[in-house]
Amino acid sequence: MGSPNFCLYISYAIYYDSLAGALLGWAGGFLTPLLLSTGTANEVGLFGYIVLLDAGLIAIALRKTQWYVLEPLTFLGTWDIRCL
Numbered sequence: 001m002g003s004p005n006f007c008l009y010i011s012y013a014i015y016y017d018s019l020a021g022a023l024l025g026w027a028g029g030f031l032t033p034l035l036l037s038t039g040t041a042n043e044v045g046l047f048g049y050i051v052l053l054d055a056g057l058i059a060i061a062l063r064k065t066q067w068y069v070l071e072p073l074t075f076l077g078t079w080d081i082r083c084l
Helices: 002-016 019-035 043-063 070-083
Strands: none
Touching: 002 019, 002 043, 019 043, 019 070, 043 070
């Protein structure tokens, strides 16, 4: 559920050159594991998802250099998920 929404928001953000859309995708991408948690530990699935999410966000940040806020937010989002 979360990955298609993330991909949709990010693709719209790039197409329309909208930082607000990218930030919505960022928030949705990092909130998805928290909102869909069942209480059962699945570290491989969680960290696999986070790796793909980070790779996509860093690729966007490298492509859209004026969106410099995505890099620190991606770092903070990954750090928060890792600490939970």
